[in-house]
Amino acid sequence: MASDGPGAVRVAILGASGYTGAELLRLLSSHPHTSIAALSGERSAGSPMGAVFPHLAFGPPGGFVASLPDLTTTASVTIIAQLPLDTVRVVDLSADFRLRDVDMYATWYGAPHAAVELQAQAVYGLTELARDAVRGARLVANPGCYPTSAQLPLVPLLTAGLIKPADIIVDAKSGVTGAGRAAKVGTLFCEAADGMSAYGVASHRHAPEIEQGLSDAAGQPVDVVFTPHLVPLSRGILSTIYVKLADGATADSLRECLATTYAAEPFVHVLPSGVAPPHTRHVRGSNHAVMGVYADRVAGRAILVCVIDNIVKGASGQAIQNMNVMCGFDESAGLGSTPVFP
Known part of the structure; x- marks a missing residue:
């Protein structure tokens, strides 16, 4: 520029x-x-x-x-x-x-x-x-696209000490545009349609990028379990993130922290309690990120869901x-x- x-x-x-x-x-x-x-x-x-x-x-x-x-x-x-x-x-x-x-x-x-x-x-x-x-x-x-969808919900929670830095799992799905426009066998229509596949298992290059941001937020080294998946849609990322609650924290307090953090932001939105998880269609073609927080049925855990358009x-x-x-x-x-x- x-x-x-x-x-x-x-x-x-x-x-x-x-x-x-x-x-x-x-x-x-x-x-x-x-x-x-x-x-x-x-x-x-x-x-x-x-x-x-x-x-x-x-x-x-x-x-x-x-x-x-x-x-x-x-x-x-x-x-x-x-x-x-x-x-x-x-x-x-x-x-x-x-x-x-x-x-x-x-x-x-x-x-x-x-x-x-x-x-x-x-x-x-x-x-x-x-x-x-x-x-x-x-x-x-x-x-990167995956790190954006993972860090937006996780960084404020680690900074506030509401979740434990250990055992964070990021299970992410991306549309085929995430693989680029060049012709590749794995992204041909007959290869990618009507199915879903994991890739870069335990070796995706976005893992250290995610960990760098989360470690900064936590003030200590953070390792994440991160697995990306290719799904048959043209664009969109949905990251489902599993976290352990810090002592005294609840899904409601996590949601309140995120809502307060992003209250004035034009592009990041936190869904209220009781609303269904966000869908990639809710952000398609836009610069918005939408996230929800849900109590896990397993005590002491919560589930975060964040969606973005991967190329916006x-x-x-x-x-x-x-x-x-x-x-x-x-x-x-x-x-x-x-x-x-x-």
Whole structure:
């Protein structure tokens, strides 16, 4: 992002031909303070917008251009390392700056971090929980989709000491867009439809990201049991989270804590007692997160359910939310879309 004068920001999107790129373009098309300056796509250079995204053919003009060098071969982290962060602000939707520990990054991502000197500058941008830090940042690491759905309900409860940091289980389901737009056998219609499967069992890269945030909140190391699943829908995440109550805590006190924490937030909503658990349809196409709290039938335990749209609040919408905070815009600018139903 670069300023075009007071109240105006020029935006370049790297890797714009995927699902998150499509959502960025859709949402930014209604943003009052931005213009698209450049788009890059690994296989889309020179293509008009309508050829890559037919649903955007009648929206913002422009196409995929080669105005930024070597985009077909260079990872985004390498490009970011070359940008003048004194004049450009960056929201990185990749995982490159999410983990503070660069050795842990190397362990989980299979290669050394390519911009270690920048890692100390990066702010982890779970907007509702890091707004002040995001406001002054030049480089924001946009959270992953699963970590967003897990941390929004868990961080306030750990901070308040209402749940025990041990034995937290996050059982999460995601739509197929979470696997990206590139053709893969596992996401072909006949492979993904009419069934559900676990993947990344005990080895998914979002686990250390979740644990980093929860450990910060608890003030001690926190390990989670995290298992993601692929379900046959295009978009959405539903995370069912199992926790042990701290002494004296109840499901009602957990709900009250979350409701108080997010009372003034435009995008995070806590369901009242007695309301059925949220559904992914309740947030489809929007930047909203909806959560509910339920007493388990097993004494001393509670169940949290959180839903988000994985490519809006879980990616592009939260990136725009972070951009708005960084640039001093209304935080909801460009994010006014209500959920799509049916």
